[in-house]
Amino acid sequence: MSSPSLVSVSHLSHYFGKGDLRQQVLADINLEILPGEIAILSGPSGSGKTTLLTLIGGLRSHQKGTLTVLGRNLKGMSESGLVNVRRRIGYIFQAHNLLQFLTAHQNVQMSLRLHPIEKSKAALQATAALEAVGLGDRLHAYPHQLSGGQKQRVAIARALACRPQLLLADEPTASLDKQSGREVVTLMQQLVRTQGCSVLMVTHDSRILDVADKIVTMEDGKLIDPTPSANAYSSETSKSSLIRG
Ligand SMILES: Nc1ncnc2c1ncn2[C@@H]1O[C@H](COP(=O)(O)OP(=O)(O)OP(=O)(O)O)[C@@H](O)[C@H]1O
Ligand SMILES: [Mg+2]
Known part of the structure; x- marks a missing residue:
């Protein structure tokens, strides 16, 4: 029987x-992310979180173990196969990585170019995505005209505009103040729940853990205390492991 997981990481090591x-930066990692699940990955700086996220996102290739993402085994996959997997994933980074010379709308629309969508439809989809993050009135603003929280909301719109099945977010609130960080994550949570998208989010921000169904902590390239069941936030184990992180 095939795994019901959207992401299945088995005995993964990376150097x-x-x-x-x-x-060696990752050692014998095992992790499952189910459809619709929001998983948070935390842990000290240098422990391997971003490396794991980029491997799952098909942005670099792993050396040992098995990595199945959206039903595809990534080992030895061709570049065109990887592009097909990446198309079904949304990425949000700590630095929003918006193109400064493009407007919010153009930034979102450009991300849809990877997809076989007509230009006029892509424009409508970009508008809808920006409206969904509350920026319907800032479509034509350039990044330098937006606040940090607004820029990160454009990054969310860009990641979700193509309706990905998996969202990978690397410290999306790191550059935001407390209130903006909370708003951005709550918005992300609402949108992914509506779209039925799974999330793996790296964060050090202990104030946003309540959005998680599952919390995993990484130390020195290993996952400790994986919490497979839903509602991990209420688990004392998960909370104490995060405080250590
Ligand atoms: N491209 C690379 N080449 C060589 N070493 C790397 C590379 N990327 C990361 N590393 C090393 O791998 C280890 C894990 O790095 P990684 O960026 O995954 O950590 P992290 O947990 O995301 O840290 P942070 O919380 O600071 O972002 C670190 O020791 C880092 O120096
Ligand atoms: Mg990192």
Whole structure:
């Protein structure tokens, strides 16, 4: 029987460098993300969170273990196969990475270019995505005309405009103040619930843990205390492991 998981990571290890400089950054990682689940990944700086996220996102290739994302085994997959998987994933990074010379609407519309969508339809989809994040009146604003929270909302619109099945977010609130960070994450939670999208979010921000169905903590390239059941926020284990992180 095939796995019901959207993401299935099994005995995954990863190294950077070669020869004497070879450094193991991920060791025997096992993780499942179910459809519709919001999983939070936390842990100290340098523990391997971003590396794991980029491997799951098909942005670099892993060396050992099995990585199945959206039903596809990523090992040895061709570049065109990877592009097909990436099309079904939304990415949000700590720095919003918006193109400064494009408006909010153009930034979102550009992300839809990877998809076989007519230009006029892409324009409507970009407008709808920006309206969904409350920026319907700032479609033609350039990034420098937007606040940090607004820029991160454009990044959310850009990631979700193509209706991905999986959203990968790397510290999306790191550059925001407390209130903006909370607003951005609550908005992301509402939208992914509406779209039925799964999320893996890296965060150090202990104030936003309540959005998670599952919390996992990484230390020195290993996952500790995985919490497989829903409602992990109420688990003392998860909370204490995050406080350590
Ligand atoms: N491209 C790379 N080449 C070599 N080493 C790398 C590379 N990317 C990351 N590393 C190393 O891998 C380890 C894990 O890095 P990673 O960025 O995954 O950590 P992180 O948990 O995301 O940290 P942070 O919380 O600071 O973002 C670190 O020791 C880092 O120096
Ligand atoms: Mg990181």
